Amino acid sequence: MTTAATVTATPGATARRLWIRSRGLLLALLLLVISGLVLAALQSGEQHGRLDPRSADRTGSRALAQLLSAHGVTTRVATTVEEAAAAAGPHTTLLVTDPDVLTADQLTALSAATAHTPGRTVLLAPGPASLQLFAPGVQADPAVPNAPRRPGCSLPAALSAGDALLGGLRYETSAPGADHCYPGGGLPTLLRLPAPGEDRDTVLLGSPDFLYNFHLAEQGNASLALQLLGAHKHLVWYLPSVSDPSSAQDNQPGLLDLIPSGWNWALLQLAIAAACAALWRARRLGPLVPERLPVTVPAAETTEGHARLYEQAHARDRASAVLRSAARGRLAPLIGVPPTHAHTPDILLPAIQAHLTTATTPAADLHTLLFGPAPADDKALVHLADQLDAFEDSIVSQERHAPREHPDR
Numbered sequence: 001m002t003t004a005a006t007v008t009a010t011p012g013a014t015a016r017r018l019w020i021r022s023r024g025l026l027l028a029l030l031l032l033v034i035s036g037l038v039l040a041a042l043q044s045g046e047q048h049g050r051l052d053p054r055s056a057d058r059t060g061s062r063a064l065a066q067l068l069s070a071h072g073v074t075t076r077v078a079t080t081v082e083e084a085a086a087a088a089g090p091h092t093t094l095l096v097t098d099p100d101v102l103t104a105d106q107l108t109a110l111s112a113a114t115a116h117t118p119g120r121t122v123l124l125a126p127g128p129a130s131l132q133l134f135a136p137g138v139q140a141d142p143a144v145p146n147a148p149r150r151p152g153c154s155l156p157a158a159l160s161a162g163d164a165l166l167g168g169l170r171y172e173t174s175a176p177g178a179d180h181c182y183p184g185g186g187l188p189t190l191l192r193l194p195a196p197g198e199d200r201d202t203v204l205l206g207s208p209d210f211l212y213n214f215h216l217a218e219q220g221n222a223s224l225a226l227q228l229l230g231a232h233k234h235l236v237w238y239l240p241s242v243s244d245p246s247s248a249q250d251n252q253p254g255l256l257d258l259i260p261s262g263w264n265w266a267l268l269q270l271a272i273a274a275a276c277a278a279l280w281r282a283r284r285l286g287p288l289v290p291e292r293l294p295v296t297v298p299a300a301e302t303t304e305g306h307a308r309l310y311e312q313a314h315a316r317d318r319a320s321a322v323l324r325s326a327a328r329g330r331l332a333p334l335i336g337v338p339p340t341h342a343h344t345p346d347i348l349l350p351a352i353q354a355h356l357t358t359a360t361t362p363a364a365d366l367h368t369l370l371f372g373p374a375p376a377d378d379k380a381l382v383h384l385a386d387q388l389d390a391f392e393d394s395i396v397s398q399e400r401h402a403p404r405e406h407p408d409r
Contacts, residue, residue, distance in 0.1 A: 001299070002317065002352070011400060012277065015159045017144065018366060019256035020394060024350065027397060030300060033095065037074060042296055043205060046063055049239070050097075050125070051097045051098075051208055051211060051212075051239070052077075052239060053065035053075055053237050054076060054338050054380055055213075057213065058212065058214040059211065059212050059213070059214075060212070060213050060214055062213060062216075063213045063215065063216050064170075064211055064216055064222075064225050064229070065225075065237075066118075066224065067225075067226055068224060068229060068230050068235060069163055070083065071226065071230055073229070073230045073232075073233060073234070073235055073365060074234050074235065074401065075235045076234070076235070076237065076238055077237050077239060078236055078237065078238045078239070079241040079244065080241065081102070081106045081109050081242075081244060081245045082109075084096075084110060084113075084238040085109050085110055085112075085113035085114075086363075086364070087234075087236045088113050088114050088119065088236050089115045089119075089234070090118050090119060091116060091118050091119055091232045091233065091234065092117075092119045092120075092232055092234040092235070092236055093119060093120045093122060093229055093230075093232045093235045093236070094110070094114055094119065094120070094121045094122070094236045094237060095119075095122045095127075095229060095236065095237050096110065096121070096122070096123050096124065096130075096238050096240075097124050097208065097237070097238065097239055097240070097344050098124065098125075098239075098240050099123050099124070099126045099129075099130035099134075100123075100126065100127040100129065100130060101240050102129075102130065102240055104129070106244075107129065107130055107133050107134075108133065110134075111133040111237075114200070116136065116198070117200065117388050118198070118199040118200050118205060119200050119205070119232055120200060120202070120228075120231050121200075121201075121202045121203055122203045122205065122228060122229065123135075123165055123202070123205070123207065123209065123231075123389075124203075124205050124207075124208040124211075125168050125169050125207060125227045126140070126169075126204055127140055127169075128140060128301075130205075131171075134202055135173070135191075135193055135383040136173075136348065137173055137174070137175055137201055138171050138172070138173040138175070138191065138193070138204065139171065139172045139173070140169050140170070140171060141170040141172055141187055142169075142170070143149075143169050143170070143172070143206065143207075144167050144168070144170060144184040144185055144189070144208050145167050146165055146166065146167030146168065146207050147165070147166075147184075148163045148164065148165055148218075148219050149163065149164065149166045149167070149182040149183070149184060149189065149392055150162075150163055150164075150182070151181050151182060152180070152181060152183045152323070153179050153181035153182075153188070153190075153194055154191075155179040155181050156183045156227075157223075157224060157227035157228055157230055158179075158182065158190065158224065160220075160223060161220030161224035161227065161230070162219065162220040162223075163220055163223075163224035164182065164210055164219050164220045164221050164224045164331070165207075165209055165210040165217045165218060165219060165221055166184070166189040166205075166206065166210065166216055167184055167187060167189055167206060167207045167209070168205075168206030168207025169183055169189070169206040169207070170183075170185065170188060170189055170206055170209075171187065171188055171189075171191040171204050171206070172187055172191070173191065175193055175196050177196075178192065178193050178194070179191070184206075185245075189205070189206035189207065190203070190205055190206070190402075191203070191204040191206070192204075195359050203228055205228075210224065210225060211225055215217065221263050225325075229230060254377075265333045280356070286298075299354060301358060307319070311378075316374050316376075316377070316381050317374035317379075319381060320374050320375055320381060320384055323385055323388055324369075324370055324372075324384075324388065325343065326370065327370065327391075328342045328343055328348060329342050329343075329393055330349065330392060331352065331392060331395060333347075333408040334353075334355075334396065334399050335352055335355040335395070335397055336351065336355075337351045337403075345370075345371050347366060349368070349370070352366060352395075355364070355395070355398075356398070369387055369388065369391060381405070
C-alpha cells in the first residue's frame with residue numbers, strides 16, 4: 001500500500017514566504033528612495049543657475065542684472081548660439097559665461113557675428129580654443145587664487161572701481177594698446193584688447209567670482225562689473241546650454257573608439273579563455289539515471305497530473321499520440337505482433353484484421369483510430385479515448401472467449 005504525500009500551498013502562505021524573502025531588499029530600496037528625496041529637498045534651493053542673471057542664489061547674478069537695469073542697461077538672456085548671434089547687434093555687449101564648453105562651430109558663429117560691429121565682447125575664463133578666435137596671439141597661463149587685487153593699469157573702469165576680487169587664469173600678450181589690469185604673479189587677470197580702427201574691444205576675465213551675488217558688494221566689484229558690462233545700452237547674457245542644437249559635435253567618438261587597441265586583444269583572449277573554461281567544466285550529459293523519489297506517488301495521480309498539464313497547454317496532439325501509442329502497445333501482444341512492430345501500421349493493422357473473427361472493422365477506420373490525426377477539440381479527444389477503450393475491450397473479450405486447442409491426451 002502506498003501513501004501519497006500531498007502538500008498544498010495556500011495563497012496566504014505563499015505571500016508570507018515571498019514577503020519574508022524580499023523584505024530586506026524592499027527595505028533597502030525604500031531607504032535609498034527616502035535618502036534621495038531628502039537630498040533633493042535639501043539641495044533644491046541651493047543653485048538655480050551659476051551666473052544666471054535671473055537667479056538670486058549665492059552664485060547667481062540677479063543683483064548685477066538689477067544694478068544694470070537701474071542704470072538703463074537692458075539685459076537679454078540667450079541660451080543658444082543663434083539667439084546670441086542675432087541679438088549681438090551694434091553697440092551691444094556680449095557676455096559669454098563659459099566659452100570653453102562651446103564647440104568650434106559655435107565659437108566661429110559668435111566670432112563672425114561680432115567681428116565687424118561696434119560693441120564689446122566679454123569672455124569669462126576663456127581657454128586656448130576660444131582665445132584663438134576672439135583674441136589671437138593671447139596665451140592663457142596657469143590660474144592664481146581669487147583675492148582682492150589693485151588695478152595696476154590705466155583702464156578708466158579699473159581705476160574708478162579700485163580694488164576688486166580677481167584671480168583665476170592669467171593672460172599674456174604683446175598686442176599694442178592692450179590694458180593689463182589686476183595682475184597676479186606678474187600677469188594680468190583682466191585683459192582688454194581694443195580692435196584696431198574699430199569701435200569695439202574684447203575683455204578677458206580670468207575669474208567670474210566678482211559677478212556673483214554674494215561677492216558683488218565687496219570692494220569695487222559692483223563698480224567694475226557695472227562699467228565692464230554696462231558700457232553699452234544693451235547686454236546679451238549668453239548662458240551656454242546642452243539643449244542648444246548647435247552643441248552637437250560631428251564625428252564624436254563612440255564607446256568602442258575610446259577603448260585602447262591593446263584592450264581589444266586582451267578582451268579577445270579573455271573570451272577565448274572563458275570559452276575553453278566553459279568547455280572544460282561543462283556538464284557531460286550521459287544516459288538518464290533512475291532516481292528514487294522522496295515520496296511514492298500513485299500512478300492514478302501521475303496520470304491525472306499529466307492530463308491536466310496537457311489540458312492547460314491545449315496539447316491534444318500529444319495527448320492523442322500517448323493514448324494511441326499505449327493502446328497499440330497493449331494490443332500487439334494480444335494478436336501476436338512483436339513489441340518492436342507495435343507502431344508499424346503495415347504490420348499491426350493486417351494482424352488486427354486477421355485476428356477479428358466477428359464483424360470486421362474497415363481498414364481505413366482502423367488506421368484512423370490507431371494512427372489518425374490529432375483531434376480538433378477536447379470533445380473529439382474524449383471520443384477518441386472512448387473508441388480506443390471500446391476497441392481494446394472487444395479484442396480482449398474476443399481473446400477471452402476464443403476456443404482453445406488442447407493436445408491429445
